[in-house]
Amino acid sequence: MRSEVEPATLQFQRILCPIDFSDASAHVIDQATAIAGYYRARILALHVYNPVFAPIPTLPPPAERVAQTEIERLQQRTQACFRTAIDAGIDVDVAVDIGQPAVDILDRAAGLPANLIVIGTHGAGGFEHLLLGSVAEKVLRKATCPVLTVPPRAHATSVLPFQRLLCAVDFSDPSLAALALACSLAQESGAALTILHVIEWPWIEPPAPALGDLPVEQGAQLAEFRRYLEKTATSRLQTLIPETVQSRCAARSALRHGKPYVEILRTAEDVRADLIVIGVHGRNTAGMMLFGSTTNQVVRRAACPVLTLKQ
Numbered sequence: 024m025r026s027e028v029e030p031a032t033l034q035f036q037r038i039l040c041p042i043d044f045s046d047a048s049a050h051v052i053d054q055a056t057a058i059a060g061y062y063r064a065r066i067l068a069l070h071v072y073n074p075v076f077a078p079i080p081t082l083p084p085p086a087e088r089v090a091q092t093e094i095e096r097l098q099q100r101t102q103a104c105f106r107t108a109i110d111a112g113i114d115v116d117v118a119v120d121i122g123q124p125a126v127d128i129l130d131r132a133a134g135l136p137a138n139l140i141v142i143g144t145h146g147a148g149g150f151e152h153l154l155l156g157s158v159a160e161k162v163l164r165k166a167t168c169p170v171l172t173v174p175p176r177a178h179a180t181s182v183l184p185f186q187r188l189l190c191a192v193d194f195s196d197p198s199l200a201a202l203a204l205a206c207s208l209a210q211e212s213g214a215a216l217t218i219l220h221v222i223e224w225p226w227i228e229p230p231a232p233a234l235g236d237l238p239v240e241q242g243a244q245l246a247e248f249r250r251y252l253e254k255t256a257t258s259r260l261q262t263l264i265p266e267t268v269q270s271r272c273a274a275r276s277a278l279r280h281g282k283p284y285v286e287i288l289r290t291a292e293d294v295r296a297d298l299i300v301i302g303v304h305g306r307n308t309a310g311m312m313l314f315g316s317t318t319n320q321v322v323r324r325a326a327c328p329v330l331t332l333k334q
Contacts, residue, residue: 035062038059044100047173051143057184066114072093098118118131170330188296190218191221198302217275223282283317
């Protein structure tokens with residue numbers, strides 16, 4: 024049977040990697056370097072300098088008040104951060120912008136145009152304690168290209184090169200596009216791939232009553248409905264793995280019941296995922312902005328990097 028998914032034709036040729044010289048930036052650079060190596064991509068290393076200047080009508084705008092020597096110093100420091108990538112033969116361009124980080128990152132991504140943005144979350148537990156409105160959150164919500172959010176190394180459980188990938192699918196077009204990308208990454212890195220589908224059972228919170236505690240007819244109908252959902256999902260999952268992926272890396276499917284973000288995170292922990300890949304139903308929709316959305320919760324709480332793909 025022909026697979027519903029073919030490995031992505033998307034190639035990460037231009038990767039935008041903004042850094043702020045924090046300890047967390049080193050982990051971001053490692054991730055960008057690894058992916059650039061897989062796809063022989065070019066990296067644009069970006070530092071956005073946001074000087075604290077009071078706006079004074081009689082003086083030039085803040086960007087014009089930064090000395091050229093300071094810009095050159097920041098360029099040299101940015102290049103030094105990517106020395107390992109450069110030594111590995113990866114093409115790295117360096118840019119220093121003066122302005123608002125989120126705005127400049129998005130502008131640079133559009134101008135390249137970038138195929139991927141790799142950015143750190145800086146939260147104590149990924150995004151879990153990160154305030155809405157932060158630089159990473161704005162980039163994640165507004166970028167039109169895929170975004171790889173990277174938690175701080177101190178809180179991360181992932182390793183490089185990738186050994187275990189997890190892709191969550193709900194059979195929607197965005198999730199199937201994300202799966203195609205996950206298949207491509209699995210082939211490039213040689214990682215094992217787990218494809219997860221979560222069935223949202225009629226009760227999530229509060230805990231569901233046991234089927235045996237329900238009226239006999241209702242319990243029987245729900246049990247049959249559950250079997251139908253499981254059979255349908257299992258059958259469709261089996262069609263999602265292209266033969267070309269199976270021949271080059273280990274791929275398996277998994278089925279769970281519950282709240283999607285909870286089960287995605289639990290599965291990531293169980294399989295010790297080095298990367299989660301997930302499709303997004305439009306970053307500018309209300310669903311992406313809501314704290315309770317699946318993608319938002321996964322990015323906020325994951326202990327490994329999360330690659331989100333918008334469609």
